[in-house]
Amino acid sequence: MHKVRADGRRNPTGKAFMSIDFVVATPHDAIEFNDVYRNVTGSAGYLACNNIYxxxxxxxxxxxxxxxxxxxxxxxxxxxxxxxxxxxxxxxxxxxxxxxxxxxxxxxxxxxxxxxxxxxxxxxxxxxxxxxxxxxxxxxxxxxxxxxxxxxxxxxxxxxxxxxxEGTDWATNPHNLSPVGSGPFRLAEWIPGEHIIMEAVKNHWGPQPEIDRLILKIVPDRDECVRMVARGEAHIVPQDTLTKDRLHLVQGAPGVEIMTREGPGMALLDFNHGRELWQDKRVRDAVAHAVNRDEIAQLGDPGVSQAWDHYLLGNSWAFNPDAKAPGHDVGRARALLDEAGVTADANGVRGRLTVYYMDMFHGHQPLAEIVARQLGEVGFEVTFAGLPSVDWAREVRTRHDFDLIIVGGSMAPDPEITATKYSTGGQNNMGLHRNPDVDAAYLAARRAGAQAERREHYQQLQAVWARDTEWVPLFWYGMYYPRSEKFFGWADQLGYSVPWWHWGRMRPVA
Missing domain, CATH: 3.90.76.10 (Dipeptide-binding Protein; Domain 1)
Structure with missing residues (x-):
């Protein structure tokens, strides 16, 4: 007698089939599974939605x-x-x-x-x-x-x-928790704090998954996530879980490949332009002069990540090499602050600032520590904190209740995607930017047809950012992916025709 699996495939040897599981170890649980309503970037819900929809x-x-x-x-x-x-x-x-x-x-x-x-x-x-x-x-x-x-x-x-x-309140629709998508995996089980299990959709209309179950294991300890890959208990961890300081936890592990490359964006320091303090360009310039990238460079990894002072990535088709942030100069920073009337009190304090970063992006924490210390050298008393994604959405995106933020700037593959952050009225304009020359550069690039013409307008955009110190570039981050050699179908192996967090093309390597 042949054994028959739920998908109808038979094993001619008569032995029971083993389920093919693909396991992801991730530190952040889901909240729901409707990312069109609200998004929790980097969470298990984010990962699941890429495979459900x-x-x-x-x-x-x-x-x-x-x-x-x-x-x-x-x-x-x-x-x-x-x-x-x-x-x-x-x-x-x-x-x-x-x-x-x-x-x-x-x-x-x-x-x-x-x-x-x-x-x-x-x-x-x-x-x-x-x-x-x-x-x-x-x-x-x-x-x-x-x-x-x-x-x-x-x-x-x-x-x-x-x-x-249709006709429902998206905030309370039960399908946010029991999603019905069109993708290659359906939600089978979610036990908050433990795991999310997705099963392959049989007879899927698109490419049929060759793994049976996609399992997201919720493991808050990032070190343990990486160790799970090293031990063969997981096959991948999401972005920013493996950073340079954790490489030793997985290097040399049998059956594990560490894929590294320059990242698609940068970490940057943005101002809350809605606050009077930052409406004076001299004060923004002073902050930029306070930043010492020689210290930030210690976080880098040659060939993978580096301190960065330009307004677009150096490998971008639209890169303007002449658009750079002001260089490190503490004396100049102090002089500009004095000139702008941001003077020190009897204790040498010019003002108190809050700096937030999203704690999901763990690599932003050391940047926040460095920037806080460097702003202290020019007279600011700075507190910094990582916010969970829900708090970030409320305090930063909605209330704009911050002085400075360290945030990822997605600059690839096309600068057009940055418009939501930096153009007037952009939905993700957390820093309340409203620069007419920035708006004009975006508009001209949209209306241009040929890529060469678009490049000219995006280079002008970078020149405006640098001229006005709209924000301060800090670090061109890198990507580290410890991944199991037991599977084939990663995004780079498929010519980036699928997202990094889509595993519907994964197949076991014989």
């Missing part, structure tokens, strides 16, 4: 060109003011309901109407139209030749099932 198109960090996801192909119409997407007609929700253009129209227009996370990159969208069940048009207020990277670069652009969300 689909986007219209896919862009990943290292490739400016989009790849198909729900859309098989697309057209750039009306001088980049209208984008038409032709959908895979086989696409289905995990409850068997066909996925159509109407799901896309509903998801993204409702997110835009309500100001939800999914609207972060939809500022240019005037409306979305279902041409028919399998064709959808995004109509923009203004031409935008970089629109594809906005639609495909982040998980906020996932598509939700209209038949389960």
């Amino acid at each position: 689909n986007r219209v198109v896919l862009n990943e960090w290292y490739d400016i060109n989009p790849f198909p996801d729900l859309a098989t192909h697309w057209e750039q119409l009306d001088g980049s003011r209208r984008w038409r997407f032709h959908l895979n007609q086989a696409a289905r929700w995990q409850d068997g309901t066909p996925l159509t253009a109407h799901d896309i129209v509903y998801t993204h227009l409702h997110a835009k109407k309500m100001g939800y996370q999914g609207a972060m990159f939809l500022k240019d969208v005037e409306t979305i139209v279902a041409v028919n069940d399998h064709t959808v048009d995004y109509v923009l207020h203004t031409p935008n030749s970089g629109f594809l990277v906005l639609l495909g670069n982040f998980i906020f652009a996932h598509v939700l099932p209209r038949h389960l969300y």
